Amino acid sequence: MRRIIALLVMSCFVAGTFAKVPVMGNKIRLTDNWEFLRQDVGNIWELVRPVKKGQPEEQPIWTKVTLPHCFNAEDAVDPDLNYYQGPGWYKTCLKLDNPYPDGRVVLEFEGAGQETDVYVYMTKVGSHVGGYDSWNVDITDAVRTFLASKDATRFGGEIPLSIRCDNTRDAEMIPSDLSDFNLYGGIYRYLNLVYLPEVSVASLRIEPALDAKLKKGMLKVSGTFYNPADVREALVEVTVKNAKGEVVSTRTLDKITPLGDLDMLDIQIDKPQLWDVDHPVLYTCEVTVTANGQKMTASERFGFRSFEFIDKGPFMLNGKRLLLRGTHRHEDHAGVAAAMTEEQMIQEMKMMKEMGVNFIRLGHYQQSEIILNLCDELGILVWEEIPWCRGGVGNETYRGQAKRMLTNMITQHYNHPSVIIWGLGNENDWPNDFPEFEQREIRSLMSELNTLAHHLDAERKTAIRRCAFCSDIVDVYSPSIWAGWYRGVYTDYQQMSKEEMEKVKHFLHVEWGGDSHAGRHAEATAPIRKEGESEGDAALNGSALVLKKGDWSESYIVKLIDWHLKEQENMPWLTGAAYWPFKDFSTPVRPDNPVPYMNQKGVVERDFTKKESYYVFQSYWTEEPMVHIYGHGWPVRWGDADEEKEVLVYSNCPSVELFVNGQSQGIRKRNSQDFPAAGLRWNVKLAKGQNILRAVAAGKEALADELSFEYQTEKWGKEHAFRVTSTPKEDGIVEVEAQLVDSNGIRCLDSRVFVSFDIAGDGELIQNQGTATGSRKVQARNGRAQIRVRTQSGTSCVAVKADKVQTSFITVQ
Numbered sequence: 001m002r003r004i005i006a007l008l009v010m011s012c013f014v015a016g017t018f019a020k021v022p023v024m025g026n027k028i029r030l031t032d033n034w035e036f037l038r039q040d041v042g043n044i045w046e047l048v049r050p051v052k053k054g055q056p057e058e059q060p061i062w063t064k065v066t067l068p069h070c071f072n073a074e075d076a077v078d079p080d081l082n083y084y085q086g087p088g089w090y091k092t093c094l095k096l097d098n099p100y101p102d103g104r105v106v107l108e109f110e111g112a113g114q115e116t117d118v119y120v121y122m123t124k125v126g127s128h129v130g131g132y133d134s135w136n137v138d139i140t141d142a143v144r145t146f147l148a149s150k151d152a153t154r155f156g157g158e159i160p161l162s163i164r165c166d167n168t169r170d171a172e173m174i175p176s177d178l179s180d181f182n183l184y185g186g187i188y189r190y191l192n193l194v195y196l197p198e199v200s201v202a203s204l205r206i207e208p209a210l211d212a213k214l215k216k217g218m219l220k221v222s223g224t225f226y227n228p229a230d231v232r233e234a235l236v237e238v239t240v241k242n243a244k245g246e247v248v249s250t251r252t253l254d255k256i257t258p259l260g261d262l263d264m265l266d267i268q269i270d271k272p273q274l275w276d277v278d279h280p281v282l283y284t285c286e287v288t289v290t291a292n293g294q295k296m297t298a299s300e301r302f303g304f305r306s307f308e309f310i311d312k313g314p315f316m317l318n319g320k321r322l323l324l325r326g327t328h329r330h331e332d333h334a335g336v337a338a339a340m341t342e343e344q345m346i347q348e349m350k351m352m353k354e355m356g357v358n359f360i361r362l363g364h365y366q367q368s369e370i371i372l373n374l375c376d377e378l379g380i381l382v383w384e385e386i387p388w389c390r391g392g393v394g395n396e397t398y399r400g401q402a403k404r405m406l407t408n409m410i411t412q413h414y415n416h417p418s419v420i421i422w423g424l425g426n427e428n429d430w431p432n433d434f435p436e437f438e439q440r441e442i443r444s445l446m447s448e449l450n451t452l453a454h455h456l457d458a459e460r461k462t463a464i465r466r467c468a469f470c471s472d473i474v475d476v477y478s479p480s481i482w483a484g485w486y487r488g489v490y491t492d493y494q495q496m497s498k499e500e501m502e503k504v505k506h507f508l509h510v511e512w513g514g515d516s517h518a519g520r521h522a523e524a525t526a527p528i529r530k531e532g533e534s535e536g537d538a539a540l541n542g543s544a545l546v547l548k549k550g551d552w553s554e555s556y557i558v559k560l561i562d563w564h565l566k567e568q569e570n571m572p573w574l575t576g577a578a579y580w581p582f583k584d585f586s587t588p589v590r591p592d593n594p595v596p597y598m599n600q601k602g603v604v605e606r607d608f609t610k611k612e613s614y615y616v617f618q619s620y621w622t623e624e625p626m627v628h629i630y631g632h633g634w635p636v637r638w639g640d641a642d643e644e645k646e647v648l649v650y651s652n653c654p655s656v657e658l659f660v661n662g663q664s665q666g667i668r669k670r671n672s673q674d675f676p677a678a679g680l681r682w683n684v685k686l687a688k689g690q691n692i693l694r695a696v697a698a699g700k701e702a703l704a705d706e707l708s709f710e711y712q713t714e715k716w717g718k719e720h721a722f723r724v725t726s727t728p729k730e731d732g733i734v735e736v737e738a739q740l741v742d743s744n745g746i747r748c749l750d751s752r753v754f755v756s757f758d759i760a761g762d763g764e765l766i767q768n769q770g771t772a773t774g775s776r777k778v779q780a781r782n783g784r785a786q787i788r789v790r791t792q793s794g795t796s797c798v799a800v801k802a803d804k805v806q807t808s809f810i811t812v813q
Contacts, residue, residue, distance in 0.1 A: 020134040020369060020412045021108045022204055022298035026099065026195040033092050035062040038071055040087040040164075044122050047091050047162045050154065062091070068339035071167065071185035074768035076337050076586040079596040079777035083588060085177075087166040088185055093158035096143065100197040100294050104228065105143055108136040110368060111189035112165050113338070114173065119162040121146045129173065129401060131183065132365040132387060133408035136194070138228070163187065171433045172398045174405070175364065176391030178432060180587045180599060181330055188331075188338035189368055197294035199234050199258045201287050202226040206302040206415045208283075209459075210272070214319060217272035217304045219249075221265035221285055225258040234258040234291035238265045241284045243273060248283070258291060274318050275303030275417045277358040280379035282417070301376060303417030309461065309476060309506040315575040317381075323568065324381065324576020325621050326359035326510065327352060327603075330585040331367055334607035334769040337586065342370050347608065349374040352582055355603070355614055356621020361510050361578050364389045364426045366409040375418035382416070383463060383510070383578075384409060385423020388449075391433030393441045399448075406449055410456040421463045421476060424449045428467040439469050446470045465510055476506040476575075483564075485514035490560045494567045501573065511580040512564060515601050516557040517594040518584075518611050518772040519781040520752070521634040523555075523645065551752060552594060554612045558630060558648070561603075561613050562676050565620040569672055579603065579617070586770050594752070594779035598770045606770040619650040619678065627651040627705045629695050630677075636782065637686065638712045638749045644683040649705075651680055653697035660684050661691055667698055686711040712749065717742040719751050719783075722800050722808040732791050733766070734812045735773070738800040740783040748783040755785035756801045762794020763812065 021027065037060060041047065051057040069090070076083045098105055107118065113131030117124060123145070126137030143159055146152055167185030169177050177183060207220040221238060236253040249267050256262060264287065273281040281303060288297040308316040315324055329348070331338045340348075345368065352360065360380050362371065365387035375382050386405045393399065406424070413419055424446060431437035446464070450473050453462045463476035471477040479500045484490025493512075501507040561579070568577060584595075584602035591597055598606065603613040615628035630648040631637075639645055649656050651670065658665040671679045691711055697703040720743040727735045740751045757776045759765050766788040767776040773786045780802075789796060795813040 020110075020203075021106065021136060021192070021194050022201055022300060024194075024201075024296060024298045027108070028193040029067075030092070030094075030191045030193050031067050034065050034067055034069070035091050036065040036069060037062050037089045038084060038086075041089060044119050044124075044162060047089065047119075048121055048160050065090075067191055068188050068336075068341065069186050070188040070337040070339040071165070072182060073335060073337045073339065076182045076184070076588075077595070077597045077770040077775065078768050079591075079775065083182060083597075085167050085169050085183070085185065087164055087168065090163045090165070090187055092161050093155060094161050094193065095158055096193075098195045100195060102198055102229070103294070104138055104140045104196040104198075104200070104226070106136050106138050106140075106194040106196060107161075108134065108192040108194050109187070109189070110134050110192070112163075112187045112191075113167050113184050115166045115168075117164040119164075121149075121151065121160050130405050130408070131167070132367070133405055134369065134412055135408075171391070172394045174398065174401055175387035175389040176433050178390040178430065178589070179364065179387075180589055181332070181364065182337070182586050182588055184338040186339065190342075196226065197291070197296045198227070198229045199231050199289055199291035199294070200226045200296045201289055201298035203411070204285065204287060204298060204300045204415065206285055206300055208272075208302050208304045208417075210274075210304055210306045214274065214306060215271060217269040219265065219267050219269060220263070221287070222261060222263050223287060224261055225289065227258045230259075231291050232257055234289050236262070236264060237288040237290075239286045239288075240265070240267075241286070243281045243283065245284075258289065269304075272304040275305040275376075275379075276318060277322065277379040277381065280377060280417075282376060300415045301373075302415050303376065305417050307381075307420050309508075309575060311505055312501065312507075313573050313575075315508075322358070322576075323574065324359040324508070324578070325356055326361060326576055326578030327355075327357050328361045328363045328510070328578055328581035329367070329371070330363060330581060330583070331365075332583070332585040332606065334605075334771055334774060345370050346374060348583065349378060349380070351604065351608065353378045353380065354622070355582075355617045357582075357617075359383075359576055359578060360582075361385070361423070363581070364423075366405065366413070369412070372413050372416045372418065376416050380418055382419045383421035383423055384413060384419060385426065385463075386449075388425040388428065388445075390427050390430040392431050392437045393445050394434065399445055402445065402449060403452060406452055407456060410453060414457060419460060421461050422453045422457065423463050423465070424453065424474060425464045425467065425470075428464065428470065442467065443470055443473065446473050450474055461506070463508065471504050476508050477504045478508050478510040479503075480511065481509060482512060482514075484560045485512075490563045493564055494571060497571070497574070506575070508575045509577040512577060513579050513601050514557050514560055515552045515593070515599070516554045516611060516613065517552045517600060517779060517781055518554065518605050518609065519633045520551075520553045520594075521555050521631065521637075521782060522551075522553040523637065523639060552600065554633070555630075558612050558616055559676050561616050562678075565616065566672055566675055566678070569620070583608070584770065594781075595770060595772060595775050596777055605772065607774065609771065615650045619652050620672065622652060625651075625653050625697060625700065625703050627653060627656060627695050627697050627703055629693050629705045629707050631709065632707050634709060634782070636710045636712055636747065636749060639686075641688060641713050642685060645686055647682045647684055647693060648677040649680040649682075649695045650677055651695070651697060653700065653703065655698040656680050657696050657698055658682050658684075659694040659696070661687060688713050712747060714746045716746040716748045717744070719748050719753060719802070719805050721806045722802075723747075724798075724800055724808045724810045726789075726810055726812050729788065732793065734763075734789045734791055735786055736789060736798050736800075736810060736812065737784060737786045738808065740780060740802070740805065751780050751783035753802045753805065754779050757785075757787045758799040758801070759789065759796050760799075761796030763789045763791045763796035765798075766790055
């Protein structure tokens with residue numbers, strides 16, 4: 001099997017298949033000087049023909065962009081449109097300066113969706129199907145041919161490069177358009193220009209292992225070469241370094257033939273430093289190949305670690321039980337969709353680690369190499385999966401893509417010590433892409449994928465989520481539970497999990513939680529609808545029976561999460577669980593959500609704004625002392641004048657003292673099994689008007705949290721009008737807030753009507769962000785809705801509208 005894979009890797013540069021280029025010098029990100037057209041063209045000549053100003057050839061109009069770039073940066077969450085699915089073109093001119101005489105010029109795509117064609121001038125040099133795996137194209141010969149042609153003169157020595165991406169709906173491709181996420185189009189990961197010598201390292205496979213006592217490490221290194229010139233002799237030098245950069249081992253292989261697969265190193269290392277979630281120690285392997293006087297060094301990092309899923313029991317890392325404290329990630333962000341920058345990825349993964357995450361499921365597709373590197377560095381274990389998600393099984397092309405993407409994912413990410421699970425599918429019991437849905441066909445492909453995964457990687461486990469009739473095929477299985485959201489009540493969580501655990505050999509619970517509309521809060525929450533409780537009260541309280549009606553308060557979700565985390569500490573057989581997801585993300589199948597087209601189950605919004613639930617996880621999962629009073633996004637609470645109101649504090653400190661308007665309300669000791677808030681809760685009387693809460697970790701005066709809010713005792717009637725205000729923010733930005741009030745001007749603090757914003761004038765709405773304050777249509781949060789305006793140094797009129805409510809206007813400048 002390794003020989004077959006090696007041959008595929010060798011052909012990848014020519015055929016545009018699956019290899020990534022190893023870490024090396026002479027790799028340049030092509031981010032600037034691009035133009036984009038979101039439609040198709042008549043032929044490739046349109047992109048390179050001479051154009052005179054004022055002539056028809058100037059059409060259509062192209063837009064200047066930078067990479068990464070996504071077709072659907074905004075329309076994925078436009079409340080009034082279907083997101084664009086179709087072809088789009090990118091074009092630029094390359095200035096090449098290859099330092100290697102007779103070397104190669106390669107384009108490395110870290111990910112582009114969903115089908116891609118690449119042209120040098122008018123020559124098609126490569127194609128790829130699949131939006132998530134890395135691939136590359138050798139353009140050397142096409143460049144030489146173009147430069148030798150008469151057409152090269154008018155380009156002044158530069159190379160015209162055109163790229164067509166296409167995310168058109170196609171039932172015979174994965175993932176399915178029934179999936180609960182967008183199938184984005186564009187060059188939404190980095191595109192790299194790579195210079196290679198005549199002979200280079202095409203791939204490295206690093207196989208670290210440990211003995212039973214974890215005292216001795218065994219290390220094998222093999223690799224393949226890219227050698228289109230058929231050079232017959234090369235020198236290979238292998239160096240292994242520890243985390244401090246100290247050389248652990250070296251080997252020189254002289255006069256080797258750089259063709260096929262080469263075993264480079266097979267050594268033993270005494271007392272290796274182990275990779276762990278708390279101390280992620282990384283070694284480095286460097287391989288230098290020298291041929292015909294040209295030298296190239298490739299490097300890969302790796303780690304020594306051992307893991308085990310105990311039958312019917314917990315998970316073990318390096319011989320010790322580790323509760324997997326996990327979450328999920330979609331490649332999606334406000335204003336850019338899938339086209340996240342490296343800086344944004346770093347911020348996101350660090351936020352996860354600071355929340356206490358030690359495990360992540362990368363749903364539902366292979367993700368950027370940058371993310372895997374960060375998991376290695378931060379100490380986050382990984383379940384990574386292919387995008388076989390919903391819809392059934394298609395033809396042989398469909399099946400071939402699934403197998404190819406599994407091969408690509410495992411081959412490209414094999415060396416990452418963070419990876420412990422290869423996912424084969426998600427919700428494969430979901431039919432409807434085809435007239436026929438047969439379980440035996442699902443099982444057949446699943447079995448093929450499982451066999452392929454174990455051939456490619458004998459160490460790691462395979463897994464799927466939610467397809468019970470395939471649970472016996474894979475090593476690890478996660479059912480669908482969703483206690484307190486889609487099923488039952490959250491207090492049933494442990495019992496439901498135990499029942500599911502007993503059905504399979506290795507149980508791991510991924511996907512739990514529920515939606516919350518950031519900034520929406522409720523004065524009381526109940527896991528079930530109480531006897532005699534009206535439907536309206538139950539909705540306000542966040543009852544599971546009426547959640548579908550759209551009252552998704554942070555108050556309810558905080559308690560749902562709190563209960564799950566409390567229970568997980570008391571389940572000794574539990575391998576772990578992964579909350580779904582870390583960040584709100586866009587989806588075409590949820591147009592009626594409070595923020596249209598958004599899955600709002602994240603603990604942070606789509607722009608990284610933290611919700612209250614982020615701090616609940618911190619209080620259970622982190623050791624760095626923290627204190628957080630629930631309700632920082634709750635400016636107005638309500639109730640009767642002498643009514644006691646619940647105050648929750650989430651902290652990992654042993655005890656906390658609460659002050660209300662300067663008066664101590666006593667000290668509470670933390671006990672994780674004392675629900676809610678691990679016992680850090682108070683029932684207090686609030687003053688009408690402004691109130692200040694302050695929570696102090698006992699014995700640590702410097703560790704405190706404070707918030708202020710207004711307490712409203714007036715009762716309100718039906719929504720009648722808006723009270724609209726504007727507040728200047730950073731330079732040139734004004735925030736408009738619309739508060740719903742009744743006919744007496746009293747704030748309607750439970751209103752959740754949809755509010756729409758419109759603008760006329762010089763400015764523009766900062767909209768289509770997929771956030772509670774970045775959508776021109778949004779459901780009110782406790783009777784208020786907000787949006788920001790970019791004034792552009794002028795004056796604008798903003799209109800605020802809602803059904804059966806008087807339209808209001810405000811001038812901003």
